Amino acid sequence: MSYLAENYKRRNLSFKKGKGSYLFSTDGKKYLDFLSGIAVNTLGHSNPKLINALNSQAKKVWHVSNSFKIPEGEVLAKKLAKKTFADKVIFVNSGAEANEAAIKIARRYFYSIGAPNKNRILCIKNSFHGRTLANIFASGSKKMTEGFGPKVSGFDHFKFSDIKSLKKKITKNTAAIFFETAMGESGIKVHTKKFLKEVRKICNKKKILLILDEVQCGIGRSGKFFAYEYAKVKPDIVPIAKGIGGGFPIGAVLMTKKVSKCMVPGTHGSTYGGNPLAMVIGNVIMDEVFKKGFLVNVRKNSIYFLSKLQSIRNNYPHVIKEIRGIGLLIGIKLKVDLGNFINKLTENKLLTIKASENVVRILPPLNVKRKEIDLALKIINKVCSEY
């Protein structure tokens, strides 16, 4: 019997080590890890540069309070700002925290300019932003909020990629429009460039802030550092987490100078947020993702992977309904039972994870090798052939 609570339906599988795109189970088997701890292990497992950064920082200083300057965090914030729309950064520890901070910043911004009633956040129905109270009610998902009332108010919802529905839900009290640039958990649903451009225009016209949750699709996962870059739109606030830590818990909120001015001393904080251990890791991830050719390679591998998956779909239309994705955030929408399909992949030593809408989510490390993609394709093809 386990003393862990039963809030996860855990697979009967555990691992003793990982290397690159592979995980080695405690019972001695080798698995191709194409879920990367859910878009976390950006550089795979046991990356020597990450190990070195963590070990050398561990010998210096682990943690100091945010009441002091943290030079490693100054460096990471500068790197993030120089490479993105952002002017300012707040560090936290997870995606949910980053989203909570983003919501606080949007509200506080309008408060600070004398419009405290402009405080409602407009989100996508059945989205995912993490498991804190505010974020579950932001999601508008019955499943995630059931039994967790009273409801956290202040959130409105529109239909995915539906401009009409969005426009209808905007009121004079709408402070921010808040959604994932490319939706992961909700079934790998990618907004078109046209939609993103249109939303930006509406935000400009109605003086609404645009918050793009890039917790899952950011940090190179989409093939660009941020998925919004494809549409050439500028958000006002971007929460990140997952990939920026490469396996170490980090979250952050990126924002423009205009918005950041409202976050005066005392408005937000986090004990661990931005501690030296986390910051040295984030710095390595940034340096690697921005190495010449890294993101180009993600895009090349994406085109290859998606086109081969499309061929498999064409051969097994009774198994696969649709291939979805952007970069190395890939979904296979099934016609067959999702749990069963994922189990079969696992039996064949390929690890994946489910998403909503009967979708298998595939998230290899961003430095995955072509031959590893080929191996995954072979396994997916084999499993499809068994239906």
Ligand SMILES: *Cc1c(COP(=O)(O)O)cnc(C)c1O
């Ligand atoms: C994972 C995820 C979160 C929550 O991140 P945690 O680190 O689990 O709190 C929020 N938003 C999106 C889009 C995510 O994928």
